[in-house]
Each structure stands twice: as structure tokens, then as C-alpha cells.
Amino acid sequence: MHSVNVTPSMTPAVDVRLRPAYYFSSECLGPYVTGLLERCTSIFELKKAMATDLAHGNAGVSDGRGVVENGALLQGEVIVQAGARIEAGARVIGPVLVCTGSVVSAGALVRDHSVIGPGCRIGFGAEITRSLLTSHVFAKHPCFVGDSVIGRRVNIGSFCSTTGLRCDRGPVAEPAIEEITVTLDGQRIPTGQTKFGAVVGDEVVLPAGSVLSPGTLIGPGTVIHPRDHIGGFLPAGSRVR
Template identity: 75%
Template structure:
């Protein structure tokens, strides 16, 4: 018999480990990002809320700030909001809807795709690909890697060739659009995310060593230290040491 999957209202109301404030502290974040984190009851609500806001940026109040710098030679398509103090360098590609917050830099050779928010002070470097993700602030993704369908906290460093994986591939051929719900495992219980693509939640001040691959639905608490290894999954409590 397959283990049961708890629905959102059942699991999320009772477990603090699924709340945004378990993973993220709002200090120094953009006001929009702070608002999203405060308004979402669980970490699983963040991506849908962000997606809805980027699909209607005027209603979400995302047009107030003056435009930042977009260098000649940068490729922008769709709705790309670049706040004052942000910079998209020549040779970068940004495919909206995307919000680039003040102080963030999307460098030459980087790719930022639909429904992403790049928070203040983030550095997105050559060969990095970001899609459908929130990077809260001062996140370093400066080397070739992939971050998709994920929520990344403050002062997180993503090493070279790291990857989140947000799609189940254990049920036969992969379907697109995806049809299998991603679940997370807490204390032996499978909890549904309500999403068919869900990568990882990485709390504040975590560093992923080069080459780390995260399973779908990985939750990493703030301050966790990850030693070099090739694969991580499941729930890692705040302050963990993972060898």
C-alpha cells in the first residue's frame, strides 16, 4: 500500500518547519520579498504567490522604483523589472516575467528565466541558470549551475555545478507538463506541496559545495553546514552538519 499524502491544510497548520520564518529572516530584504514571505503560511505558498504577482506586476506594486542599468548587448524578453541600482550586463539573458532587485547583478553568460525574483545584492554569474525561483538576498550563484522551482534564503552560496531538481522521474517516462505532485518527507509522513515542480528551500547562510545535487522537495534549515557530497534530499533541520 502506498503511504498516504497529507494535504496542505492538514500538515501545514501544525508544523513550524514548513513556515517561511523557520528558514528566512526578513532583515535587509526588499520590501516586496518581505511582504511575500510574511503573507505566505508555508514555504509551498511562496512560488504560487510570486508567480501571480509577476503575472500582474502593476497590481503587486512592482513598478514604483526607477529602472536600473541594462547594458547594451543584454538580451531581455518579456516583462523584466530592473530596480534602481541593479545591473544586467552585456551577454546576459533575462526572459520575463522577472524582477531584479536593487544591487543585484546578472552577469554576462547568465540566464534568468520566467517567474523569478532576484533579491537585493545577489550575484548571478556566467553559466548560471535561474528559473521560477526566489533568491531572497545576497545569494551568490556565480558559476555554472541550475536553480529551478526553489526558494533560496539570504547569504546562500551555490557552488559550481550544483543543481536543484524539481521533477519526479521515478514513475516511468517524464511527462511535460509534469503530472506527479512533489512531496516532502517529515517524520516519516509524506506531505504534498501542491505542485508538480518543486525543487528546494534553502534557509539563510547555507553554502552548497561544488557538485551538490538536491532531490525534489529538499528542505534545508538555516545555518546548515554541508560537507562535500554528491546528493542531498529530505529535511535538514536548522544548524545541521551533513557529511
């Protein structure tokens, strides 16, 4: 099944659990991230809107160039806002926006069509690709975040990984052709995307070694005890053992 384009009539945006406001508060997000969340009616629209903004230079103009240390490797269009820093030994492949107060440390990899929101810390061995980190996300250890949206003050433990491809129907194809769906109240809802990792709400801590299935939705304030696999929809304030 090939990917389809999501239109307002196809997206059940009336369901609060599919709205950005269910997962993310508007505090301390900076102008670009705040505007992005406000104009997207569904969480399924965020990645596409962000990618379009970055590809066309519409992710906002930096208020001053941040610090790029000698020895950092930048390719393509990389916007480093004032107060942000990319350290020697980090690699950033644009288009990417690194917002005020964020640090991409030595040994980190940030790849195409990603926004690192204000105050984030991306550490050695962390890889971020095609993802939005809204604000003050800590990914300070080896981990992988792909095709995902991560909320404010989320801590991503060592060796955590999102997964964005279906692998339950034979060999994995690249580019992907199987659409990712999410399940709410027993109904499968199309995302319109063949790569869709996770949406993780504000102030969630992902324990070390956690693996998130494609299409995982985690509401804000959820407490997850150590476990190896997480999937499906977890309402706000859940306690998961």
C-alpha cells in the same frame, strides 16, 4: 496523479518547519520579498504567490530603472530596480523582478517567474527559473536553480543543481503530472505542485557539484560537507557529511 491546489486546510502550516520564518530572517530583503514572506503561511505557497504577482504586475513598482547594458537580451516584462544591473551577454526572460544591488552577469540566464532579491550575484553559466532568491545569494558559477526558494547569503557552488521533477515512475512527462511530496517525521506531505525543487535557508553553503533531490528542505545555518546528493529535511544548524 495530477497536481492539486493547496488550501489552508490541506497545508500543515502549524508545523514550524513548513513556515517561511523557519528558513528566512527578515533582514535586508527589500519591500517586495519581505511582504511576500509575511503573507505566505507555508513555504508551499511562495512560488505560486510570486508567480501570480509577477503575472499581474503586483511585484512592486521600481523606485527607478536600473542599468541594462547594450547587448543584454530581455524578453517579456523585466523590472530592473535602481542600483541593479543586467550586463551585456545576459539573458532575462520575464516576468522577472531584479531587485536593488543585484547583478545578472554576462552568460547568465534568468527565466520566467523569478525574483532576484537585493544584492544577489548571478554569474556566467548560472540558470535561474521559477525561483525566489531572497537576498545576497551568490550563484557566480555554472549551476541550475529551478522551482526553489533560496535564503539570504547562500552560496551556490559550481555545478550545483536543484531537481524539481519526479523521475522514479517511468518516463518523465512534460508538463509534469506527478505531485512532489516532502517527508517530515516519516509522513509524506503534499506540496500541491508537480515541480518543486528545494527550500534552502539562510547562510547555507552548497558545495560544488551538489545535487538536491525534489522537495529538499535545508534549515538555516546548515553546514554541508562535499557530497554528490542531498535530499529530505535537514533541520536548522545541521552538520552533514
